[in-house]
Amino acid sequence: MVHMSERVESDVVIERNVRERLSKVIDPELGKSITELGMIVGIEAVPRDIIDAGKPVVDVTVRVELTVAGCPLTQQIIDAINDAVTSYPAATLVPHIAVGSMSEQKLTQLVDDLKEARRRNPFNKPGIKTKIFAIASGKGGVGKSSVSANLAATFAALGYDTAAIDADIYGFSLPTLLGAHGQPTNLNGMLMPVTAWGVKTMSIGMFAGADRAILWRGPRLHRSLEQFLSDVWWGEPDVLVIDLAPGTGDMALAVAQTLPNAELVVVTTPQPSASDVAVRSGLVALQVPMKVRGVIENMSWYDHHGERLTIFGEGGGARVSQQLTRALRYDVPLLMQIPLETELRQSGEAGHPVVLDEHGKLADHDLAHRFEQLARTLMQ
Ligand SMILES: Nc1ncnc2c1ncn2[C@@H]1O[C@H](COP(=O)(O)OP(=O)(O)OP(=O)(O)O)[C@@H](O)[C@H]1O
Structure with a gap:
């Protein structure tokens, strides 16, 4: 029997750990972590009341905002997010990935930041x-x-x-x-x-x-x-x-x-x-x-x-x-x-x-x- 307060805490821990794992997913074009780029806008863990192979089963929704809608590397990023979630060791996480794209304003800010960091010839x-x-x-x-x-x-x-x-x-x-x-x-x-x-x-x-x-x-x-x-x-x-x-x-x-x-x-x-x-x-x-x-x-x-x-x-x-x-x-x-x-x-x-x-x-x-x-x- 799991108490509500423990459950809430473990959900938060899972969300934090998932974020940590997603910080290792690198956008293949920009060469930076998708969390650092502001592409992960929400992670929500909702446990099901089932145990599978000795592990709790938890639905995890990850909300992603891509830089460009329909970018050719979208699937690669989604696959990497999927892997990062499903390979979680302590629980069976069932990923639900909601894909959207950044607002014009957010994208402009991101590009400005990237340009600022690299205003000149990078080499x-x-x-x-x-x-x-x-x-x-x-x-x-x-x-x-x-x-x-x-x-x-x-x-x-x-x-x-x-x-x-x-x-x-x-x-x-x-x-x-x-x-x-x-x-x-x-x-x-x-x-x-x-x-x-x-x-x-x-x-x-x-x-x-x-x-x-x-x-x-x-x-x-x-x-x-x-x-x-x-x-x-x-x-x-x-x-x-x-x-x-x-x-x-x-x-x-x-x-x-x-x-x-x-x-x-x-x-x-x-x-x-x-x-x-x-x-x-x-x-x-x-x-x-x-x-x-x-x-x-x-x-x-x-x-x-x-x-x-x-x-x-x-x-x-x-x-x-x-x-x-x-x-x-x-x-x-x-x-x-x-x-x-x-x-x-x-x-x-x-x-x-x-x-x-x-x-x-x-x-x-x-x-x-x-x-x-x-x-x-x-x-x-
Ligand atoms: N070792 C090789 N064996 C067979 N064919 C070759 C070999 N090296 C180059 N070629 C062929 O020779 C042609 C010219 O090669 P390439 O375009 O690489 O040369 P380049 O020096 O870059 O030419 P350019 O001055 O036009 O830039 C190409 O058709 C290429 O496939």
């Missing part, structure tokens, strides 16, 4: 933990975007909170390669990146407007990149991969000014016409305090019925590594060689990075192992 504040890798190539078409997409997917599959920016105004191929086809959600002027394969992605290709390319050129590039970084809600990812536009100057300079922690990774193919320009793209580090982390040689060979064909010649990656090491006076290693593989191209076109299996886990093949090794080296 250059002191003590930031995010590792930033800017992928440069010099010459176009050498596979810089394919490397960026697969590297980002590998980081995410290894469990790192991963963001990727496609800053390639000429190509913006990252969303295609990652299959990130959605539009960024606009939360009262703050943009949410599109998540694909666990990678939060933003591309300037997602912004409409004829002046997009003009904005991203020359003297305004630095401002544009900064704006791009601060108008998007990135949270504080472990790693940020930036797919730069091909070329040797402007873009890398803008990155160095905007993201002082960024490290440059230079992609080349084996042939001299690519490696000569790749060296020049790395030499930008003589003008700005940006570290060149290493070189990746793509399209290094093609395995044809057991025969290794070096279609684009040999030695480009090693040449870039040696020349940059000499010019910059520190070791700029050749980090990885990537063979030509039809699957890499095909999976890129299908929006499924070749390094991932059908479940989105790291695949068990040579190419995936190479990318895993690269990702682990870069995070050291």
Whole structure:
């Protein structure tokens, strides 16, 4: 027999404990707890007079206010709330989740608060933990975007909170390669990146407007990149991969000014016409305090019925590594060689990075192992 006063107290305890458990549920877009974001507006525990498997059965109503009605991640949030309630150890809690959306006024306040906390470019504040890798190539078409997409997917599959920016105004191929086809959600002027394969992605290709390319050129590039970084809600990812536009100057300079922690990774193919320009793209580090982390040689060979064909010649990656090491006076290693593989191209076109299996886990093949090794080296 349970007395009324005890029952009331235990309901309050359950409500408090449920709130505590919900504080661990993180909004996948904003990267903050749903309680901290003010999304939980009511929790009510009403016990039924039954015991199930030795535990009291309690109906728990959770009232949730989402930031945007019908947001694509609604179900994910509701599932997480459901799990947090049903996994309660001391009682059998039966969840009833009432979903609504925030009032305009509340949303404006929330966004203002978030913006206030992050008024500026989030990646250059002191003590930031995010590792930033800017992928440069010099010459176009050498596979810089394919490397960026697969590297980002590998980081995410290894469990790192991963963001990727496609800053390639000429190509913006990252969303295609990652299959990130959605539009960024606009939360009262703050943009949410599109998540694909666990990678939060933003591309300037997602912004409409004829002046997009003009904005991203020359003297305004630095401002544009900064704006791009601060108008998007990135949270504080472990790693940020930036797919730069091909070329040797402007873009890398803008990155160095905007993201002082960024490290440059230079992609080349084996042939001299690519490696000569790749060296020049790395030499930008003589003008700005940006570290060149290493070189990746793509399209290094093609395995044809057991025969290794070096279609684009040999030695480009090693040449870039040696020349940059000499010019910059520190070791700029050749980090990885990537063979030509039809699957890499095909999976890129299908929006499924070749390094991932059908479940989105790291695949068990040579190419995936190479990318895993690269990702682990870069995070050291
Ligand atoms: N190792 C590889 N094996 C087979 N195909 C590849 C490989 N690397 C890249 N490709 C293909 O080559 C083409 C160019 O690659 P990608 O778009 O990644 O290059 P990029 O350097 O980013 O080009 P851009 O200069 O246009 O930005 C794509 O069709 C891609 O699928």
